[in-house]
Amino acid sequence: xxxxxxxxxxxxxxxxxxxxxxxxxxxxxxxxxxxxxxxxxxxxxxxxxxxxxxxxxxxxxxxxxxxxxxxxx
Amino acid sequence: xxxxxxxxxxxxxxxxxxxxxxxxxxxxxxxxxxxxxxxxxxxxxxxxxxxxxxxxxxxxxxxxxxxxxxxxxxxxxxxxxxxxxxxxxxxxxxxxxxxxxxxxxxxxxxxxxxxxxxxxxxxxxxxxxxxxxxxxxxxxxxxxxxxxxxxxxxxxxxxxxxxxxxxxxxxxxxxxxxxxxxxxxxxxxxxxxxxxxxxxxxxxxxxxxxxxxxxxxxxxxxxxxxxxxxxxxxxxxxxxxxxxxxxxxxxxxxxxxxxxxxxxxxxxxxxxxxxxxxxxxxxxxxxxxxxxxxxxxxxxxxxxxxxxxxxxxxxxxxxxxxxxxxxxxxxxxxxxxxxxxxxxxxxxxxxxxxxxxxxxxxxxxxxxxxxxxxxxxxxxxxxxxxxxxxxxxxxxxxxxxxxxxxxxxxxxxxxxxxxxxxxxxxxxxxxxxxxxxxxxxxxxxxxxxxxxxxxxxxxxxxxxxxxxxxxxxxxxxxxxxxxxxxxxxxxxxxxxxxxxxxxxxxxxxxxxxxxxxxxx
Numbered sequence: 186x187x188x189x190x191x192x193x194x195x196x197x198x199x200x201x202x203x204x205x206x207x208x209x210x211x212x213x214x215x216x217x218x219x220x221x222x223x224x225x226x227x228x229x230x231x232x233x234x235x236x237x238x239x240x241x242x243x244x245x246x247x248x249x250x251x252x253x254x255x256x257x258x
Numbered sequence: 259x260x261x262x263x264x265x266x267x268x269x270x271x272x273x274x275x276x277x278x279x280x281x282x283x284x285x286x287x288x289x290x291x292x293x294x295x296x297x298x299x300x301x302x303x304x305x306x307x308x309x310x311x312x313x314x315x316x317x318x319x320x321x322x323x324x325x326x327x328x329x330x331x332x333x334x335x336x337x338x339x340x341x342x343x344x345x346x347x348x349x350x351x352x353x354x355x356x357x358x359x360x361x362x363x364x365x366x367x368x369x370x371x372x373x374x375x376x377x378x379x380x381x382x383x384x385x386x387x388x389x390x391x392x393x394x395x396x397x398x399x400x401x402x403x404x405x406x407x408x409x410x411x412x413x414x415x416x417x418x419x420x421x422x423x424x425x426x427x428x429x430x431x432x433x434x435x436x437x438x439x440x441x442x443x444x445x446x447x448x449x450x451x452x453x454x455x456x457x458x459x460x461x462x463x464x465x466x467x468x469x470x471x472x473x474x475x476x477x478x479x480x481x482x483x484x485x486x487x488x489x490x491x492x493x494x495x496x497x498x499x500x501x502x503x504x505x506x507x508x509x510x511x512x513x514x515x516x517x518x519x520x521x522x523x524x525x526x527x528x529x530x531x532x533x534x535x536x537x538x539x540x541x542x543x544x545x546x547x548x549x550x551x552x553x554x555x556x557x558x559x560x561x562x563x564x565x566x567x568x569x570x571x572x573x574x575x576x577x578x579x580x581x582x583x584x585x586x587x588x589x590x591x592x593x594x595x596x597x598x599x600x601x602x603x604x605x606x607x608x609x610x611x612x613x614x615x616x617x618x619x620x621x622x623x624x625x626x627x628x629x630x631x632x633x634x635x636x637x638x639x640x641x642x643x644x645x646x647x648x649x650x651x652x653x654x655x656x657x658x659x660x661x662x663x664x665x666x667x668x669x670x671x672x673x674x675x676x677x678x679x680x681x682x683x684x685x686x687x688x689x690x691x692x693x694x695x696x697x698x699x700x701x702x703x704x705x706x707x708x709x710x711x712x713x714x715x716x717x718x719x720x721x722x723x724x725x726x727x728x729x730x731x732x733x734x735x736x737x738x739x740x741x742x743x744x745x746x747x748x749x750x751x752x753x754x755x756x757x758x759x760x761x762x763x764x765x766x767x768x769x770x771x772x773x774x775x776x777x778x
Contacts (some may be wrong), residue, residue, distance in 0.1 A: 202552040206361070209554050213358065218351060218502050218561070219490040225557045226476060226486065232552065233469045236330070239323025240462050247324075247459070248303055 682740020713740025
C-alpha cells in the first residue's frame with residue numbers, strides 16, 4: 186500500500202514538474218509576461234515547502250546517523 | 259493581524275533614510291549571528307569524518323531533497339540575484355535566455371549521464387571529471403584536465419568572496435577587505451570542519467533562506483503596484499515594448515549562450531561532482547532534472563527588476579537618478595522595505611552568495627586533492643591522511659579565491675575565459691570517452707590542449723580588440739574557435755595514432771556504463 190502511494194506520488198510529482206516546465210517555456214516563448222509572473226508566484230511556494238519538509242526528514246536521518254556513529258566510537 | 263502583515267510588507271516610495279538603514283543593519287547582524295551559531299553546530303556535528311569520500315563527496319550519500327535544495331542554493335549566486343534584477347530593471351526579460359538554455363541542457367546531461375556517472379564513481383572510486391578521462395585515456399591526461407577544471411571553481415569562489423565583501427560593506431557596514439575576509443572565513447570554517455557534509459547541509463539551509471527571500475522580494479515588488487493584476491498592467495503600460503519581448507536580444511549572442519551556458523554543462527566538473535555525490539543512480543538523475551527544470555527561481559530576479567523599473571517610471575518608487583542597475587536590488591530592500599523584511603532579505607542575499615561560494619570552494623578542493631595532491635604524494639601516502647589533505651585543499655582553494663577577490667580586478671572576464679577554456683578543451687575528449695572508442699589518448703590530449711589554447715588566444719584577442727573576452731570577434735566567439743580546433747584535432751590525431759597501453763577504449767562507453775551490470 187505504502188509502495189503504491191509512493192509510486193503514485195512520484196508519478197504525480199513528475200507530471201507537475203513537466204507541466205511547470207512546459208507552461209514556463211510556453212509563457213516565455215509567447216512573451217506572456219503576466220502568465221510567467223503568475224506561474225512563478227504560484228509554483229515557488231509549494232516547491233519551497235516541499236524542500237523544507239523533504240530536506241528536514243533527510244537531515245534528521247543524517248544527523249541521527251552521525252550521532253550514532255559518534256556514540257559507537 | 260492582517261493590518262500588521264500589510265504594514266510589514268509595505269513598500270515606501272521614497273528612501274527611508276540613514277536611521278532606517280542603521281536599524282536594518284543591526285537586525286541583520288543579529289540574524290547573521292544566530293545563523294552562524296546554527297552553521298557551527300552543523301559543522302561540528304559532522305566533524306569526525308574518516309575518508310576522502312566522506313569529506314569530498316558526503317560519503318556518496320546525498321538524498322533527493324538535500325541535493326535539490328543545496329543544488330538550487332549553490333547554482334544561484336550574487337550575479338543571479340542582484341545582477342539579473344539589475345538586468346531586468348535596465349533591459350527587461352530578454353536576457354533570461356542565458357538561464358533558460360541550461361534548463362534544457364542540464365536535464366539532458368542528468369538524463370543521459372547522471373546514473374552512468376554515479377555508477378562509474380562508485381565502481382572506480384572517482385571524484386572528478388579528470389578521473390573519468392584518466393580511466394579512459396590514461397594518467398597522462400590528468401594534469402591538463404586539472405588545469406582546465408580548476409580555473410572555473412577558483413574564479414567563481416573568488417567572485418562570490420568579492421560579492422560577500424561588497425554586500426558586507428554596503429549592507430553591514432564592514433570595509434571591503436574585512437568583508438571579503440569575513441565571508442571567506444565563514445565559508446572556509448564550515449567546509450574545513452565538516453567537509454561536504456556540512457557544506458551541503460549549510461547550502462540546503464541557505465537555499466531555504468534564499469528562496470524565502472526571493473519569494474518575499476517578488477511579493478514586495480508586486481505590493482509596490484498594489485497587487486498582481488495591477489503589477490502586470492503596469493508592466494505593459496509603463497515599460498517599453500522591448501522590455502517585455504523575450505525575443506528582443508541579439509541573436510548572434512544566443513549561439514554563445516547556448517554553448518557557454520548550455521552545452522558547457524556536459525563537461526562541467528561541478529556537475530560531475532554532483533552526479534558522483536548522489537545517494538544512488540536515480541537521485542543523481544532525478545534531483546538534477548527537477549532542480550533545473552521545475553524551479554523558476556531565475557525568473558524572480560528578472561520579473562522583480564522589471565516590476566521595480568515599472569514602479570520607477572510610474573512614480574511609485576524613487577531609487578534616485580542614474581542608479582547603477584547592479585545596486586537596484588540592494589537599494590530597494592535596504593531603503594524601501596520595512597525593517598524586519600529588509601533585514602531578512604539582506605541576510606538571505608548573504609546566504610545566496612555564501613551557498614554558491616561554499617559549493618564551488620568544495621569543487622575546487624576536490625579537484626586539487628584528487629588531481630594534484632594525491633598523484634604527487636602517491637595514493638598510499640595520501641590515503642593515510644585523507645581528511646587532513648581535504649582540509650588543506652579547502653584552505654588552498656579558499657586562499658586562491660581570497661587572493662582573486664582582493665587583487666584580481668578582472669575576475670568576471672577571467673571567469674568567462676575559464677568557462678570557455680573548460681568547454682573548448684574538454685567537450686570533445688569527454689564526448690569521445692562516452693561515445694567514440696576509436697579516439698586515442700594522443701588525440702584526446704592534443705584536442706584538449708589545442709582547444710583550450712585556441713579558445714584562450716581568441717578570448718584574449720576579443721578582449722583586447724572588442725573590450726570583452728565574451729565578445730564576437732570576426733563573428734566568432736572563443737568557444738566557437740576552441741571547439742572547432744578541438745574537434746578537428748581529436749579526429750585527425752586519433753585516426754593517425756593507435757591506442758596507448760594504458761588506455762581502455764571501451765571502459766567509459768555510455769552504452770556500457772548506462773547498464774546496471776557491466777557487460778562482460
